[in-house]
Amino acid sequence: MYLPLRWVFNMMSIVQFVWCGAAVHRGRPPPPSYDQSFLGIDRQNSLHLKETYNNRPIIGILAQELTENVMPLRHVAKTLTLANLGSRFSLYMSHPSLNDKQVRWERITQQDASSLLVPASNSITPDDAQDNIHQNAAQLQNQSATIVTEQSQPVIARVLNGNATYIASSYVKFVEAAGVRVVPILINQNQEYYEKLLKLVNGVLFPGGAVPIDNTSGFGRAGKIIYDLAVAMNAAGDHFPLWGTCLGFELLTGLAAEGKEIRTHCEAQNRADRLKMDKHYKKGRLFQHIPNHLLKALTTLPLTANFHHYCLTPKNFSSSGLSKVFRPLAYSFDADNLRYVAAAEAKHAPFFAVQFHPEKSPWEWVTAVGHNAIPHKAVAVEAALYFAQVLGHHARKNTHRYENTSDEISSLIYNYIPIYTGAKGSSLEQIYIF
Numbered sequence: 163m164y165l166p167l168r169w170v171f172n173m174m175s176i177v178q179f180v181w182c183g184a185a186v187h188r189g190r191p192p193p194p195s196y197d198q199s200f201l202g203i204d205r206q207n208s209l210h211l212k213e214t215y216n217n218r219p220i221i222g223i224l225a226q227e228l229t230e231n232v233m234p235l236r237h238v239a240k241t242l243t244l245a246n247l248g249s250r251f252s253l254y255m256s257h258p259s260l261n262d263k264q265v266r267w268e269r270i271t272q273q274d275a276s277s278l279l280v281p282a283s284n285s286i287t288p289d290d291a292q293d294n295i296h297q298n299a300a301q302l303q304n305q306s307a308t309i310v311t312e313q314s315q316p317v318i319a320r321v322l323n324g325n326a327t328y329i330a331s332s333y334v335k336f337v338e339a340a341g342v343r344v345v346p347i348l349i350n351q352n353q354e355y356y357e358k359l360l361k362l363v364n365g366v367l368f369p370g371g372a373v374p375i376d377n378t379s380g381f382g383r384a385g386k387i388i389y390d391l392a393v394a395m396n397a398a399g400d401h402f403p404l405w406g407t408c409l410g411f412e413l414l415t416g417l418a419a420e421g422k423e424i425r426t427h428c429e430a431q432n433r434a435d436r437l438k439m440d441k442h443y444k445k446g447r448l449f450q451h452i453p454n455h456l457l458k459a460l461t462t463l464p465l466t467a468n469f470h471h472y473c474l475t476p477k478n479f480s481s482s483g484l485s486k487v488f489r490p491l492a493y494s495f496d497a498d499n500l501r502y503v504a505a506a507e508a509k510h511a512p513f514f515a516v517q518f519h520p521e522k523s524p525w526e527w528v529t530a531v532g533h534n535a536i537p538h539k540a541v542a543v544e545a546a547l548y549f550a551q552v553l554g555h556h557a558r559k560n561t562h563r564y565e566n567t568s569d570e571i572s573s574l575i576y577n578y579i580p581i582y583t584g585a586k587g588s589s590l591e592q593i594y595i596f
C-alpha cells in the first residue's frame with residue numbers, strides 16, 4: 163500500500179508524542195533515563211544505589227511552641243472546638259472571670275453534660291451542639307461552657323495555657339512532595355526520646371517560626387539534642403540529613419557556631435528575593451545538580467519568600483568560626499541592601515539550611531497585610547519541589563527504619579488532623595497542634 167511520505171511522518175510524530183519521554187529530538191540531547199533520576203545526583207552509581215536506597219523514607223519535623231505570633235490563640239481554640247466535635251465529647255467548664263490564658267478547665271459530670279446537651283447523642287452536629295451550648299449555658303450559674311471532645315480537651319487547654327506546640331502543614335507537604343513520610347517530633351521530651359526517635363527516622367527538618375533558638379525555648383533545647391545526635395551519627399558514617407528553613411536555618415547555623423548569638427538584625431520581612439550564588443556554590447550538594455533553567459530563574463527573578471528579621475552576614479559566618487563548619491552557597495539582599503547568607507550547607511555532613519521559605523510558594527496562600535509577597539509562579543513552585551527532592555534524596559541514603567509496622571503507623575503524622583487556621587487570621591493555612 164502506498165502511503166504518502168507526509169502521513170508516515172505524521173504517524174511517527176504521534177508515536178513520538180505518545181511516547182513522550184523516549185522521543186528523540188534531533189539536534190537536542192536525549193532526555194535523561196530513569197537511571198539518571200534525581201537530577202543526576204550519583205548518576206555514575208545509580209545502578210548500585212538503586213538497590214541500596216531506602217525507598218520508604220521518613221523525616222521527623224520538630225514541633226515548636228504555639229504562640230500569638232502564629233495566630234490569636236482564642237481563635238485556634240475555637241477552631242479546634244468546632245473541628246473536633248465528633249461522636250464522643252465531654253463538657254468542660256471554664257470560669258468567665260479568668261482570661262483565656264489563665265482559663266481553668268473543669269470536667270463536669272456526665273449527667274450535667276447530658277442535661278446541657280440536647281440531644282446528647284453521637285448524632286449531634288457541630289452546629290446543633292453550638293446552638294445547644296448557647297441555649298443551655300444560661301442554666302449554668304455564671305459560668306461559660308464550651309464543648310470539646312475527650313481527645314481534644316487537653317489540646318485546647320494547652321492552646322489556651324500557651325503551652326501547645328504546632329507544626330505548619332506546609333512543611334509536612336514539602337517533605338511529602340519528595341515521596342517521604344513525616345513523623346512529628348515533640349519538644350520538651352527527655353534525651354532518651356530523641357535518641358530513640360532518631361534511630362527510626364531518616365532525617366530531621368527544623369521549620370521556621372518565631373521562638374528563641376537558645377535553651378530558653380523547647381524548640382531550641384530539642385534542636386540542640388537533635389543536632390548533637392546527628393553530628394555523632396554522621397561522624398560514625400550514618401548518613402543522617404538535617405534541613406533548616408528560616409528559623410530552622412538560624413537554629414542549625416547557631417548550633418554549628420556552638421550556640422553563640424551571631425545573627426544581625428535585618429529587614430527581610432515579606433519579601434520575594436533573588437539568589438546571588440557564591441562563587442564556590444558547586445562545592446556544596448544543594449545546588450550541584452540544579453537544572454540550569456531553575457538556577458537561572460532563582461538568580462534572575464524574585465522567587466524566594468523571605469520572612470525574617472535576623473540575617474547572617476558573610477562576616478557573621480567568618481568571624482564566628484561558622485565558616486569552618488558551614489559553607490555559604492547563596493546570598494540575598496535585605497531592604498537596606500545588606501547582603502546575607504540565603505543558603506548554606508555543612509562541609510562534612512548532609513546538613514542544609516535556607517533562610518528563605520521554599521514551602522510557602524506551593525502551600526501558603528494567605529495574603530494579609532504584611533504577608534503578600536509569597537511568589538506563586540510555577541517556577542517558584544518548581545524550585546520548592548527541587549529543594550524538597552534534595553532533602554528526600556539524602557533521606558533515602560539513610561537506612562534507619564521502624565522496628566515494626568504498628569510502631570510506624572502509630573508514629574506518623576497521619577494520626578493527627580491539621581486545622582484550617584488560614585481562615586482564622588493566621589498566616590499559616592493549616593497547622594497540626596500537639
Ligand SMILES: *[C@@H]1O[C@H](CO)[C@@H](O)[C@H](O)[C@H]1NC(C)=O
Pocket residue numbers: 258259304
Ligand atoms: C458572676 O461573675 C462575675 C465575674 O466574675 C462576678 O462579678 C459576679 O459577681 C458573679 N455573679 C454571681 C451571681 O456570682
Ligand SMILES: *[C@@H]1O[C@H](CO)[C@@H](O)[C@H](O)[C@H]1NC(C)=O
Pocket residue numbers: 320323325350
Ligand atoms: C507545659 O508543658 C510541659 C511539658 O509537657 C509540662 O510539664 C507543663 O506542666 C505544662 N504547663 C502547663 C501550664 O500546662
Ligand SMILES: *[C@@H]1O[C@H](CO)[C@@H](O)[C@H](O)[C@H]1NC(C)=O
Pocket residue numbers: 376377378421
Ligand atoms: C542556657 O544557656 C546559657 C547560656 O549558654 C547557660 O549559661 C545556661 O546554663 C543554660 N541553661 C541550661 C538550663 O542549660
Ligand SMILES: *[C@@H]1O[C@H](CO)[C@@H](O)[C@H](O)[C@H]1NC(C)=O
Pocket residue numbers: 423424425426475477478479481482
Ligand atoms: C554580623 O554582621 C554585621 C554586619 O556585617 C556586623 O555589624 C556584626 O558585627 C556581625 N556580628 C558578628 C557577631 O559577627
Ligand SMILES: *[C@@H]1O[C@H](CO)[C@@H](O)[C@H](O)[C@H]1NC(C)=O
Pocket residue numbers: 565566568569
Ligand atoms: C513493635 O516494636 C516495639 C518496640 O519498638 C515494641 O514495643 C512493640 O511491642 C512491637 N510491636 C509488635 C506488634 O511487634
